[in-house]
Amino acid sequence: MLKIENLHAEIDGKQILNGLTLSVGAGEVHAIMGPNGAGKSTLGYVLGGRPGYEVTQGSVSFEGQDLLDMAANERAAAGLFLGFQYPVEIPGVSNVQFLRTALNSQRRARGEAEISAGDFLRLSKAEGEALGMSMDMLKRNVNVGFSGGEKKRNEMVQMGVIDPKLAVLDETDSGLDIDALRVVGDGINRIMRQPHKAVLLITHYQRLLDIVAPDFVHVLADGRIVRSGGPELALQLEREGYGAIAA
Amino acid sequence: MTDIRNREAQEAADRASTYEWGFSSDIEQDFAPKGLNEDTVRFISAKKNEPEWMLEWRLKAYRAWLTMEEVSWAKLDIPAIDFQDAYYYAEPRAKPKLGSLDEVDPEILRVYEKLGIPIEEQKVLAGVEGARRVAVDAVFDSVSVATTFRKELEAAGVIFRSISEAIREYPDLVRQYLGSVVPQRDNYFACLNSAVFSDGTFVYIPEGVRCPMELSTYFRINAENTGQFERTLIVADKGSYVSYLEGCTAPMRDENQLHAAVVELVALDDAEIKYSTVQNWYPGDAEGKGGIYNFVTKRAICAGARSKVSWTQVETGSAITWKYPSCILKGEGSVGEFYSVAVTNNRQQADTGTKMIHIGKNSRSTIVSKGISAGKSNNTYRGLVRVNAGAENVRNFTQCDSLLLGDQCGAHTVPYIEVKNPSAQIEHEATTSKISDDQMFYAQQRGLNAEDAVALIVNGFAKEVLQQLPMEFAVEAQKLLGISLEGSVG
Ligand SMILES: Nc1ncnc2c1ncn2[C@@H]1O[C@H](COP(=O)(O)OP(=O)(O)OP(=O)(O)O)[C@@H](O)[C@H]1O
Numbered sequence: 001m002l003k004i005e006n007l008h009a010e011i012d013g014k015q016i017l018n019g020l021t022l023s024v025g026a027g028e029v030h031a032i033m034g035p036n037g038a039g040k041s042t043l044g045y046v047l048g049g050r051p052g053y054e055v056t057q058g059s060v061s062f063e064g065q066d067l068l069d070m071a072a073n074e075r076a077a078a079g080l081f082l083g084f085q086y087p088v089e090i091p092g093v094s095n096v097q098f099l100r101t102a103l104n105s106q107r108r109a110r111g112e113a114e115i116s117a118g119d120f121l122r123l124s125k126a127e128g129e130a131l132g133m134s135m136d137m138l139k140r141n142v143n144v145g146f147s148g149g150e151k152k153r154n155e156m157v158q159m160g161v162i163d164p165k166l167a168v169l170d171e172t173d174s175g176l177d178i179d180a181l182r183v184v185g186d187g188i189n190r191i192m193r194q195p196h197k198a199v200l201l202i203t204h205y206q207r208l209l210d211i212v213a214p215d216f217v218h219v220l221a222d223g224r225i226v227r228s229g230g231p232e233l234a235l236q237l238e239r240e241g242y243g244a245i246a247a
Numbered sequence: 248m249t250d251i252r253n254r255e256a257q258e259a260a261d262r263a264s265t266y267e268w269g270f271s272s273d274i275e276q277d278f279a280p281k282g283l284n285e286d287t288v289r290f291i292s293a294k295k296n297e298p299e300w301m302l303e304w305r306l307k308a309y310r311a312w313l314t315m316e317e318v319s320w321a322k323l324d325i326p327a328i329d330f331q332d333a334y335y336y337a338e339p340r341a342k343p344k345l346g347s348l349d350e351v352d353p354e355i356l357r358v359y360e361k362l363g364i365p366i367e368e369q370k371v372l373a374g375v376e377g378a379r380r381v382a383v384d385a386v387f388d389s390v391s392v393a394t395t396f397r398k399e400l401e402a403a404g405v406i407f408r409s410i411s412e413a414i415r416e417y418p419d420l421v422r423q424y425l426g427s428v429v430p431q432r433d434n435y436f437a438c439l440n441s442a443v444f445s446d447g448t449f450v451y452i453p454e455g456v457r458c459p460m461e462l463s464t465y466f467r468i469n470a471e472n473t474g475q476f477e478r479t480l481i482v483a484d485k486g487s488y489v490s491y492l493e494g495c496t497a498p499m500r501d502e503n504q505l506h507a508a509v510v511e512l513v514a515l516d517d518a519e520i521k522y523s524t525v526q527n528w529y530p531g532d533a534e535g536k537g538g539i540y541n542f543v544t545k546r547a548i549c550a551g552a553r554s555k556v557s558w559t560q561v562e563t564g565s566a567i568t569w570k571y572p573s574c575i576l577k578g579e580g581s582v583g584e585f586y587s588v589a590v591t592n593n594r595q596q597a598d599t600g601t602k603m604i605h606i607g608k609n610s611r612s613t614i615v616s617k618g619i620s621a622g623k624s625n626n627t628y629r630g631l632v633r634v635n636a637g638a639e640n641v642r643n644f645t646q647c648d649s650l651l652l653g654d655q656c657g658a659h660t661v662p663y664i665e666v667k668n669p670s671a672q673i674e675h676e677a678t679t680s681k682i683s684d685d686q687m688f689y690a691q692q693r694g695l696n697a698e699d700a701v702a703l704i705v706n707g708f709a710k711e712v713l714q715q716l717p718m719e720f721a722v723e724a725q726k727l728l729g730i731s732l733e734g735s736v737g
């Protein structure tokens with residue numbers, strides 16, 4: 001589904017990704033762990049097509065298409081969703097308005113009919129309920145005044161409504177309380193654990209992986225994958241830290 | 248990455264280069280001879296079958312205008328205007344008085360359609376049964392061509408007429424109030440308007456009457472080289488209420504066109520006037536060539552106790568805008584409000600704001616101004632809050648927010664506060680912000696293209712003002728904000 005090869009990328013002239021290679025198949029969940037500043041969020045931004053991030057070498061294909069040749073919104077329409085480490089506030093724009101505009105933009109780009117107001121309301125209400133977000137919250141402005149945990153849950157509501165093929169979730173677990181972690185973890189499984197979908201799960205902690213069991217675990221350090229393994233690698237990291245492994 | 252950005256920028260710029268509503272329709276004009284002198288003034292007055300007092304009033308204004316100088320203090324770069332190189336009067340081919348809308352020139356109806364006049368109003372124009380009642384006094388170029396719902400308004404005692412008709416049919420009312428809020432010599436352009444105004448609207452709401460429908464007028468500048476001098480006068484008698492909508496777009500032309508309207512509002516005891524404007528005149532091309540010059544004088548007097556006037560404006564068009572809808576708060580406990588969104592892109596210049604003149608005790612005013620600048624444009628809020636010595640317990644709240652797109656545009660906030668009574672409570676807040684890269688990427692990652700992302704964020708920024716608009720205007724205004732910022736992001 002996703003094939004990243006020898007990816008080099010820089011921001012403001014500073015090289016962050018350094019020959020990163022990673023392959024993700026349909027139906028798989030890959031956890032990506034690594035020390036602060038290793039380039040995990042950068043990987044998400046580069047995959048998402050954030051302006052300013054320049055790819056200097058390497059390639060990325062997504063379902064056979066050259067991902068790097070597509071604009072950010074085209075990537076979204078093709079099924080790529082990025083759960084932000086720091087979700088962004090948009091004053092004056094309600095969550096429902098934002099989400100409906102987003103969903104319909106994607107649908108139009110794919111040549112599909114727009115969703116009706118009624119269907120959208122039902123869909124967003126159902127996703128909100130599943131993730132503990134009331135309609136009142138959804139009517140508030142995008143992430144404005146939301147707590148850290150509420151912002152992360154809001155990301156998952158968006159993911160549920162948008163229903164992507166590939167989700168890159170950047171520390172979606174950080175800032176969540178114990179109960180919310182469970183709700184969000186269950187949400188990821190429900191929405192994304194499907195044979196035709198895949199997840200790149202960026203996290204620092206095993207506790208999320210206890211709920212969303214990864215098929216593969218990778219260690220990203222200095223802008224490349226330095227080690228890959230199964231779920232046991234995450235447990236080993238939790239015991240021993242990065243020092244022993246990345247060295 | 249960079250390639251994608253450049254491509255987006257290029258495409259956006261290409262789209263922006265074609266003004267969506269830049270067409271011109273083909274209606275034959277009856278012109279006054281080119282140029283401006285006493286004969287022009289007499290020509291206009293004669294065309295309108297005006298009484299002698301009106302001609303005298305015009306001539307007095309014309310003579311005063313000759314002695315005045317153009318305004319120079321606004322933060323605008325105004326090219327010299329050759330007032331002799333313009334026509335001051337144009338009307339569609341003379342037609343017999345219209346009994347119904349079916350008789351309206353189909354060309355004009357087609358123009359309305361192109362303008363995207365809200366469906367409800369189109370239904371009204373098409374005469375559909377049960378259409379929501381919005382009375383449309385259609386001003387096409389300078390002459391009213393159709394007035395609907397006149398009967399129902401008349402039953403309520405509401406007078407809704409073109410100003411020319413009103414001058415003939417209600418001379419006493421017009422004479423009493425015309426120029427009472429904006430004196431002839433108020434400023435250069437208002438004085439010019441007083442001499443040569445060719446049409447406009449007169450509204451009178453009698454005591455205790457709530458106007459049974461929203462009153463709506465569509466302006467359109469259509470003739471090459473024709474200055475447009477609209478005159479609007481609205482009088483709300485004691486305890487009455489009226490909501491008036493004004494909206495406009497203009498076809499593409501190469502010559503700059505001058506628009507110098509005067510709007511006067513009078514609210515007596517306990518009366519309320521809500522005046523909403525969506526202004527989308529042609530702003531000129533990316534280099535600023537060919538746009539409308541919009542020098543409008545809009546002023547209200549809250550003459551009566553507890554009277555209220557609310558100005559809401561969405562200004563997206565014109566090459567140069569110079570406009571300060573103001574309130575003279577004379578009545579005790581009277582209320583003035585000003586809600587404004589002004590968008591400038593490319594080389595547009597806007598100098599807009601309000602004046603709240605507090606004379607009456609316990610009078611209150613609220614000012615919310617949202618300026619959005621993009622391209623190489625300049626956007627200035629200029630506002631005056633004055634509290635006279637005798638005005639006890641005045642309150643004013645002012646909020647001015649500026650949003651910048653790119654780093655070649657300018658946003659300026661120029662508040663003047665003159666307080667001569669110590670009991671006044673004046674609050675002023677101002678912010679300047681940019682659309683952040685984070686917001687843009689967030690929206691684009693969720694599927695919006697760059698233009699839609701800007702439109703969404705800008706509409707959010709302007710929401711406080713947009714929600715003051717009547718529903719059908721709010722939708723149109725939201726679209727306009729997006730359209731007018733096309734090409735501003737890469
Ligand atoms: N504009 C920039 N200019 C220079 N360096 C930058 C810029 N933006 C990010 N970086 C650097 O890139 C590196 C990778 O950052 P990134 O956010 O990808 O790390 P991360 O692995 O997600 O870390 P964390 O676990 O703390 O979230 C960091 O050292 C960061 O300081």
Ligand SMILES: [Mg+2]
Pocket residue numbers: 040041042085170
């Ligand atoms: Mg990070």
